[in-house]
Amino acid sequence: MSLRALSPVAALLISAAILLSGQGLQFTLLPVRASLEDFSTVAIGSMGAAYFLGFTVGCLKSGALLRRVGHIRVFLAMSAIASAAPLIHGLVVEPIIWGVLRFLTGFCLASLYIVIESWLNERSTNANRGVIFSTYSMITLTMMAAGQMMNLLYNPVGLQLFVISSILFSIGAVPIALSVSPSPDQPASTKTDIRELFHTSPSGTVGCFAVGLANGAFWGLAPLYAAATGNDISMAAWFMAAAIIGGAILQWPLGLLSDAVSRRKVLVAVCFLGAAAGLALAFLAPRFGVVSIILLGGVWGAFAFPLYSIVVAYVNDYADHGDYVKVSAGLLLVYGIGAIIGPFVASALITLRGADGLFLFTAAVHVLLIGFVMYRFAKEGTQADEPIAFGDALSAAQTASQVYEEELQEQQ
Numbered sequence: 001m002s003l004r005a006l007s008p009v010a011a012l013l014i015s016a017a018i019l020l021s022g023q024g025l026q027f028t029l030l031p032v033r034a035s036l037e038d039f040s041t042v043a044i045g046s047m048g049a050a051y052f053l054g055f056t057v058g059c060l061k062s063g064a065l066l067r068r069v070g071h072i073r074v075f076l077a078m079s080a081i082a083s084a085a086p087l088i089h090g091l092v093v094e095p096i097i098w099g100v101l102r103f104l105t106g107f108c109l110a111s112l113y114i115v116i117e118s119w120l121n122e123r124s125t126n127a128n129r130g131v132i133f134s135t136y137s138m139i140t141l142t143m144m145a146a147g148q149m150m151n152l153l154y155n156p157v158g159l160q161l162f163v164i165s166s167i168l169f170s171i172g173a174v175p176i177a178l179s180v181s182p183s184p185d186q187p188a189s190t191k192t193d194i195r196e197l198f199h200t201s202p203s204g205t206v207g208c209f210a211v212g213l214a215n216g217a218f219w220g221l222a223p224l225y226a227a228a229t230g231n232d233i234s235m236a237a238w239f240m241a242a243a244i245i246g247g248a249i250l251q252w253p254l255g256l257l258s259d260a261v262s263r264r265k266v267l268v269a270v271c272f273l274g275a276a277a278g279l280a281l282a283f284l285a286p287r288f289g290v291v292s293i294i295l296l297g298g299v300w301g302a303f304a305f306p307l308y309s310i311v312v313a314y315v316n317d318y319a320d321h322g323d324y325v326k327v328s329a330g331l332l333l334v335y336g337i338g339a340i341i342g343p344f345v346a347s348a349l350i351t352l353r354g355a356d357g358l359f360l361f362t363a364a365v366h367v368l369l370i371g372f373v374m375y376r377f378a379k380e381g382t383q384a385d386e387p388i389a390f391g392d393a394l395s396a397a398q399t400a401s402q403v404y405e406e407e408l409q410e411q412q
Contacts (some may be wrong), residue, residue, distance in 0.1 A: 048220020
């Protein structure tokens, strides 16, 4: 049954796998190479913020391109730009240029996600959507981890890794370009209102912002932490891969646990464990060597990465059934805003304290989120009447393809 459900979207999943491996390679390669070129920590953090800024703008503005030229042309054009970016990174080593390139890459990746996810939505039904999107989520995490390990193939000072990333983006466009599946229809409009979202669930909205702060800082700066504390550039690849694999392993178990018991309790417990892992990475791991750093990186990812899906489910518990997509789209924007700010703040803390400042920052964010959630519960003490199943929330969370609908409506 599962294989039969996946066969109509096989080309889309193959394209996603190849593209995400190239993206995963860049997430570690660029901060490591930037540090070797003596970029300041703030400049490296700004690169991470620029990526998420481009991604957020892409989610909002790609709709106009899709409406004008269609999904396949947008996919091919964005793949071409994303393929050119790593080559320019390798040829022009300049902080400002790299920041601009990261913005463009973020915009391109948002557009590529939009095409892939809207196509997956179009080709799936209520009966198989959970299977398709859970497979897509696993492919996302697995190939991102595989991309990290490609950093071990060559010295980051050379051009080879940039070329490999470019090749992967180019080849990733081929399965969709040759696909015979019809392009998705233009979706109906859904107006995103962050104020309404906060009214629906203050804890969930603030939680999504906090997850963006912590995860955005991690993606932009964790390779620097790993290389600095492990005294080895290759540590960055192992550390990042461990964190991603940890997130993949506990994504579904924690989500299903949140279905079985109070979602708020699971959210608080996961935040607590994520904060504890962050403090261990800041104070304990460097004293016990490379293995402890990698293992604790996996523990941190196991609790930090599933938080986003848990928060999406938490907010949707309080939303009307017909608003799931709109809510998830709004949460993606809130996450993006947090992910833009996070690298700036964390890089400043690293400049003041050293590499351990990154996980002091993430621990502080998780602790503050616990405080806010407990405050709201003490003030309101309400529970959702009909909680949404975690599997349904996970499908709704794949909503880069939905955020641009407001832009489409404005263009009509």
